[in-house]
Amino acid sequence: xxxxxxxxxxxxxxxxSRGPRITAVETAIPSDVMPGLLLLRIHTDAGTIDGxxxxxxxxxxxxxxxxxxxxxxxxxxxxxxxDAAAIESHWRFLYERMTxxxxxxxxxxxxxxxxxxxxDILGQLTKQPVWRLLGGPVRDAVPVYNSxxxxxxxxxxxxxxxxxxxxxxxxxxxxAGPLEDNWACIHTPGDLAEELxxxxxxxxxxxxxxxxxxxxGGLRISAADVARGVAPFAAIRDxxxxxxxxxxxxxxxxxxxxxxxxxxxxxxFHPLWLEDVLRPDSIPAMAEFRRxxxxxxxxxxxxxxxxxxxxxxxxxxxxxxxIDPTWVGGISESRRIAELAQLYNIPVLMHDCTGPLTLMSGxxxxxxxxxxxxxxxxxxxxxTVYPKLIDTTVVVNAGHIRLSDRPGIGVRWQASxxxxxxxxxxxxxx
Numbered sequence: 001x002x003x004x005x006x007x008x009x010x011x012x013x014x015x016x017s018r019g020p021r022i023t024a025v026e027t028a029i030p031s032d033v034m035p036g037l038l039l040l041r042i043h044t045d046a047g048t049i050d051g052x053x054x055x056x057x058x059x060x061x062x063x064x065x066x067x068x069x070x071x072x073x074x075x076x077x078x079x080x081x082x083d084a085a086a087i088e089s090h091w092r093f094l095y096e097r098m099t100x101x102x103x104x105x106x107x108x109x110x111x112x113x114x115x116x117x118x119x120d121i122l123g124q125l126t127k128q129p130v131w132r133l134l135g136g137p138v139r140d141a142v143p144v145y146n147s148x149x150x151x152x153x154x155x156x157x158x159x160x161x162x163x164x165x166x167x168x169x170x171x172x173x174x175x176a177g178p179l180e181d182n183w184a185c186i187h188t189p190g191d192l193a194e195e196l197x198x199x200x201x202x203x204x205x206x207x208x209x210x211x212x213x214x215x216x217g218g219l220r221i222s223a224a225d226v227a228r229g230v231a232p233f234a235a236i237r238d239x240x241x242x243x244x245x246x247x248x249x250x251x252x253x254x255x256x257x258x259x260x261x262x263x264x265x266x267x268x269f270h271p272l273w274l275e276d277v278l279r280p281d282s283i284p285a286m287a288e289f290r291r292x293x294x295x296x297x298x299x300x301x302x303x304x305x306x307x308x309x310x311x312x313x314x315x316x317x318x319x320x321x322x323i324d325p326t327w328v329g330g331i332s333e334s335r336r337i338a339e340l341a342q343l344y345n346i347p348v349l350m351h352d353c354t355g356p357l358t359l360m361s362g363x364x365x366x367x368x369x370x371x372x373x374x375x376x377x378x379x380x381x382x383x384t385v386y387p388k389l390i391d392t393t394v395v396v397n398a399g400h401i402r403l404s405d406r407p408g409i410g411v412r413w414q415a416s417x418x419x420x421x422x423x424x425x426x427x428x429x430x
Contacts, residue, residue, distance in 0.1 A: 019085035020046035020054065020125070022430065025076045027068045028417050029424030033388045036154055036165030037355045038064035038109075039413055040071065042117040044084045046125060049407075054124045056084070056117030057413050060326040061354035062168055065424060066106035067113065072428045075110060080430035085125060087118045091332050104304055108329055115330020116361055116409060123408030130409055131367030134335060141400035142366040144377045145203035145247070146196055147353055148181035150174040151384040154354070169251045169302075173211055179380040182207060189232035190239030196379075200398045203245035203272065203374070208232045209262060213253035221258040226265045233269040242270075250277030252302060256285055263293035273298040273320050280308075286317035298322050301351040304329075309337050313344045320373070324351035325361035334361070338369045347373040356386045356394065360410045367403045375401065389414060 024043040029035065038060050046054035060067050075094055082090065091111065098107040123130050131137060153174070156166045166172070174183035184192040185206045196204055209229040216225060233246055248271055254262065259278040266274060275298040278289045290297045296319035299312050304327050312318050321341040325334040338348045348371050350362030359377055366372035382394045390411040394401065404410035418425065 019083045020044045020121075022079045022082055022084045024427055024429045025071055025079060026418055026427045027064075027071060027424070028422045028426075029064045029068070030389060030417055031163065031423040034155070034355060034385055035163055036061050036064060037389075038067050038113060039355075039389075039417055040113040040117055041413065041418060042079070042084065042114070042121065044121060046084070046121075049124055049127065052124070054084075054121060055412075056119075056121035056124075057357060057409060057411070058113035058115070058117035058120070058326075058330075059355045059357040060109040060113040061358065062109065062165070063106060064165075067110045068424060068426055070106050070110035071113070072426050074107075075114060076428040079114070080428065084118065084121045087115065087122060087332060090118065091115055091329070095329065108304055109327060112326045112328065112330040112333075115332050116326065116357055119331045119364075120408040127407045129367075129403065129405055129407060130331065130361075130364040131403055134331075134364065134368035136364075136368035137403060138368060138370045139366070139403075141397075141402045142363050142375045143203075143373070143399060144201075144375045144396055144401050145205060145245070145399075146181065146201045147205045147249070147376050147378050148185040148192070148207060149353055149378045149380060150180040150182045151380045153182060153378070153380070179383055181378075181380055185232055186211070189235045193236045193240045193244045197240060197244060199379070200396060201379075202243070202399045203247065204236075205247040205249050205275070205376070206232055207249050207251065209248070209250055209253065209277075213251075218254040218258055221254065221261055226261055229262065230265045230269065233266065233271070237269055245272045247272050247275060247298075248277065249275045252276045252279035252300075254278060256289060259289055260292050263289070263295055267294045271295055275322065276300050276302060280312070280317075283311050283315040283317050286312065287315045290317055290319065296320060298349060301327070306333060306337055306340065309340060313341065313346060318346060320349050321346050322349040322351050323362075324354075324358065325365065326354065326358045331361050331365060334365050335369060338365060338372060342369070342371040347371050349373060350375045352376045353378055353381075356381075356390045356411060357409060359394065360404070363401055363403060364409065377401070389417065 026041040028039045040058040042056040154166045174180045212225045273296040280300040298320040299318035352359040392411040
């Protein structure tokens with residue numbers, strides 16, 4: 001890549017500018033809808049195309065205030081006035097600068113949001129969906145499964161009734177009611193399986209051991225608790241047989257001995273995979289777990305760098321690789337990680353238990369990378385939360401979501417979310 005003023009020299013603050021310029025970076029936090037979510041819009045001077053202003057839309061999740069600070073107080077210095085279409089130049093510059101001081105927390109989440117927005121801009125400029133720009137399609141519709149969360153998964157309510165973001169990966173058990181799948185998967189799992197089958201879902205992921213961890217911790221697990229944790233899977237098999245594929249998400253709660261006990265008890269139910277029963281802090285421990293589990297192992301939305309994924313693959317620690325586009329560095333890095341997994345003949349799963357642009361990013365990647373096997377979705381979010389955030393309805397049909405032909409990422413944020421009096425609203429201009 002050449003750079004303005006120094007065609008063969010070191011990279012400068014701004015990429016060689018040929019495309020439309022970035023004029024503003026704008027963020028908001030929809031605290032009354034999904035308080036852990038950061039909404040991003042990147043504005044350009046490209047004007048309108050087919051009657052729509054060229055604005056890039058992105059998101060990330062967890063500690064949105066910190067990610068917003070990174071965006072406005074640091075990344076905006078690179079972005080404002082720069083070429084809005086220079087996706088790889090911006091990605092590499094920001095990544096190299098932030099890893100100079102170990103920045104892979106809020107910095108990487110902020111970079112993820114930026115990357116989504118820049119791909120969205122490029123799609124609008126070229127009048128193409130992102131999956132087409134990535135080389136797709138390799139499929140017309142993406143297989144999805146339902147992750148059994150409820151409408152308010154990831155949200156805590158204070159004694160005053162104010163909603164705040166919940167602790168990462170530590171959701172509440174939910175309550176009885178429509179779309180309260182985290183409650184239903186424990187208390188009425190057979191009914192839930194039949195309901196999901198009627199809606200076209202053929203795979204569901206349960207969090208059946210979360211309450212056991214909250215009650216007893218994860219260092220060891222009793223035989224009675226193991227039996228209680230697998231009971232929903234037994235009920236699903238008794239009710240619908242093998243018509244429903246099942247998976248277990250352990251949210252990284254258990255130490256190796258307890259994880260092996262859980263895996264052994266899950267074998268009779270033939271899960272598609274066990275996910276994050278063991279926290280992925282140690283590649284050798286994960287590899288030992290995989291060798292002893294007797295069922296396929298998925299690793300892990302908790303990984304955030306390509307090097308962590310490479311070590312996982314080299315260590316034979318996973319049967320499936322799971323990627324969250326808004327945590328690992330956006331569409332650009334997700335695609336690179338997915339293609340790395342393809343080299344090892346390991347199938348890829350796209351994670352989403354957060355916002356709608358995470359879902360849309362995964363779908364665009366799945367539309368262009370053949371080894372993507374499933375896209376996670378939460379039907380409770382699709383039905384209750386996403387309509388308050390985006391201008392498009394997400395439709396699951398026969399267990400699939402069709403690729404969108406809309407230019408860019410496929411959806412836009414509701415403009416009303418970005419009013420100057422919205423919670424956490426910030427804008428930086430050139």
